[in-house]
Amino acid sequence: MPRPRAALARTLPGTGKTHQVLNLLAETRERAVYVVPTHDLARQVQADLDALGVRTHYWREGPTEEDGCPDLDLVAFFRRFGFIIRFGPCARCRRRKSCPYRKVYTSRANRSADVLIMTSWHLRRRDLWALKATADRDLVVLDEDALGALTAPTELTVAGLQGFVENLGAVREPLDPRPEGEAGSEVFAWLTRRLRKPVEGDEAVLAVTDILRRAALDILRACATSGHGRWLPSERALVQDTSAYDRGLLENDELFDGLLRSAYAAARTKKALPNLFAALRGLLLAPRPVHLSAGACRWTHRANVPPDRHVLLLDASAEPEVVRAVLRRPVEAIDTPPVAQAATVFQVMDRVGTRNAARRDMADEESWLRRLAVEVARRHRVERLLCITFKEDERKLQDLLDRVHGDATVVHYGALRGFNAYGDYPAALILGRPMPNEAHLQLLAVSAFGLGALSDDLKAPRLEWRMLSRTIGPDLWTIRHQQYADLLWAAVWRHVVTGELMQAVGRLRPLTNAATIYVATNEPLPDALDVTAVYAGELFPAMALSGRRSDFAENVRRYAETMGALRAEGLKATNRGVCRHLGLKEPNGLRYRSLAKRLLEGQPGPAATPLSET
DNA sequence: TGCTATCGGTTTCCCGGAGA
């Protein structure tokens, strides 16, 4: 049977899918490209393959000091914004011929190795699949979130653009030695409007600077009037005319190289020049719809793997519909037989857990999230504890857990993927519903499904709140959650939101590690995961009143106090007695009674019983 | 006396959106 052009292995983390693929490569000796998101992971894969006797070649990070690069800082500067260094600093380097780092790309190992290992950054290179190194490598393995690299979003923030425009003076200075105010220098600022049009040298570089400066100002104006986010063809945001002469200048790599060198020189003396040149140049040369909001201008690229290559995607949380759209080919999902799960996963259902709600909660004196963190920390006092949360809460929670626990690690969602350091943690608390802002979600949808994902006037469908009935463990739960009505958009949502949650749980290696994992959000988790849904109060008696209305919680506390006081006097604490004492109606007293008893006795309630007493 | 169940009106909370 012919092999599918794309296959997605979506098994839970810890099932050893990477291990299986590496063994398969060793067995078959198939010539392959192996793509990973980080250099750390690349080194790990290379070591594993070497141990299996597979000939590998790894496009390592560099150049390093050992390579004797005379322009290390300049190279790093170029690399930071994805500029290919062999067209930039290396093009004029005197050590070009003998550079050990360049040999990585030219050595015979590129052809002779069975498996070529690279980071997903290279997927953005337009020339990648035309290189001899990747020729006759039929299989492309994408390990962990390579989809992110294939859809590669660009984001120009308003603050970044403003800094860029301000700092352009520092770039212009060495190119235009005339002092400010001198006759002709103002005109120089808009060089491309002049009759005399330089095509090389510093004046031409200045002209490129000005074209990009106008572009930055155009985008700033467009962002300022964009409200809560909208899509627009870039030509309508970049209102400047880009003449044939302008295009000629922009397309000239040598001029652009000169501009970046000037920017580098400026960045060495000023603090930092935002690296926006490449992004603006790309947008001017290839107009496309951009997403504008009050804070940023964003768009996506869609890199591609040629249709004649077979793709094997290893990702626990990818959605097949999204993968299919991004790779532009049918995708066959590979299911593995169910494996017993070693970890106990509690989904704490009290809150939805949006980023905004978490921010509000953390700012609150009576923060529910902090109380939950404290309860978990106390229960797992003697064990190492991992806490995964939003970036903005990382510091606060680390401080808190340092005080109440002492051996807790707090990381944010963005720093998790592919990281294996937490596979033996015995306990973890995962807080909130991870969702990048809606603009990022839209960027992925547009990158995957093209402009067809938007309406005729470039609008995204509405993200709606709705009720969802879902069986979790033995119970049926009704969950209020956010979702798109459109099925493709819903897949993008799952790809991002559920996927990110799954990645967080996966860091604990739940199949092999008998950890206790608390996930505090009611966002549905994948069915593949064995989850027990509970309210916080069922796990931690002290939290029995959390999520309750403040007046109700206060009444329960008063009820418990009175019960305690009556017992201390040797009296029987009946409901009538307590209610008389507190001036409560008896039926209401009963609503507080059992919760008050739990508070007094410090006992957890029965599993999976909603807390409402009525 | 002690407790449970239900109905209908009221209070509180959560969330998105508008505006600053």
Add this chain to the structure above:
DNA sequence: TCTCCGGGAAACCGATAGCA
């Protein structure tokens, strides 16, 4: 990015009936 506001829904309360 933050605050405020209002809609909608959940949580709550008072009253009442009924059972052991």
